[in-house]
Amino acid sequence: MTLLDVQHLTKNFGGLSANQDISFALQRGELVGLIGPNGAGKTTLFNCISGLHAISSGKVVFDGEDITALKAHETARRGLARTFQIYSASGDLNVEENVMVGCFMRTRSTAKAKARAREILLELNLSDLGNALVSELPVSAQKRVTMATALGSGPKLLLLDEVAAGLNPNEIEEIMINIRHIHDDLGVTVMLIEHVMELVMNVSDRVMVLDYGRKIADGDPKRVAKDANVIKAYLGERFVREHGEVLT
């Protein structure tokens, strides 16, 4: 069952083509990694799918509905949630209140939003931090709070933009447990942009690679990691030599 169908998506910024004729589909329940060099157009693709950018040409179908022309708040209501590379929550709100902001997408009742936020924090092992101000948390916890907030909006599809950047192995492990829970137990379809290959290779059913705005590979993670074009554009010979164990 197809949840997201992206057809010939192109996004131009002036003379620069950030996404060129990209087509792919996400099946319900899939967990897909999106990798590619910096500047390849990964975040732009998320922006186009979620309606933050108007696309230049092509079509985006979500859950059977053409959402190409919809704005971000409209796609969010339909069940498409995302996180951002740079955390943009309100530092003046505590963790629970931040997650409640997401929950208000599905309810107008403060009591219900609060109850749902607490459930989510419990599910993501964040309950201890409920009263902390987000601005005072370490980056790893902030990233997990953004996932919790996105989860509060009740998504069918969750787009994660570099949630593991700058984290140490223990923190990456915690994020990995959260992502697995969201996907495996809560049944949310997930697409994640990530440079941390330990995470991408570990959780993804499938990996897609962008380079210069085009899709250059898409398929089984282990096979993609051996693709000569992917090694040349993204992984580098040295990484494959020194960190080969991560890729198998």
Next chain:
Amino acid sequence: MAEHILEIQNIRVRYAGLPVIHGLSMNVDKGETVCVLGSNGAGKSTLLRAIMATQRTFEGKIFFKGNEIHRLQTEDIVKLGIIYVPEEKMLFGPITVEENLILGAYVLEDKRQIQHNLDFVYTLFPRLKERRDQAASTLSGGEQQMVAIGRGLMSNPEILMLDEPSLGLAPILVDEVLDTVGRLKKEGMTILLVEQNVREALGLADRGYVLQTGRIVAEGSGRELLDSDLFRSAFLGI
């Protein structure tokens, strides 16, 4: 005993009113590459900001070539030859790559020296030469990191402090950036490096310090740190 180029004695630093660094001492010798490791929130960036005096040191002392610097203004610290390349890069997006680089030399007056440094940066990063007339904001993440490091090199630094230069970069670019750090080390540059790519950083560095909640909990050569139990549990998750 050789004099340390940078010596930090028992400093305490607050960030946003909260104590972040509690009595930290460390040193760097001329020509050394020293790396500082630690989890997010351990105080690594605060340490670099304290050295630059963008964060006030309210106890303890910082010496550069034997002189106290912790009460100086940031611009005077830059003039002494201490350069900080922040994690956020902080490039000027609308102006060109070359204009960004030249801004890095604002403490120099000798035009020939500036041209010489620019040539050195272009030799180090040929890609920046190709893109010299492009607005900095149009560069990829890896290229922007090169501009940030290049800008730091423009003022003839005596010590270059790099805050997570490989953050958020594709694996192939992480290699490229860390190779560059290795090349600078070979050129004799004194480098203080904060990095999350622990193995690579320790491979490059002469020595490392491990920072945990504002204190140094371990120090030693790369090999010694990689073999220590504390380090393995804190960073490698084993």
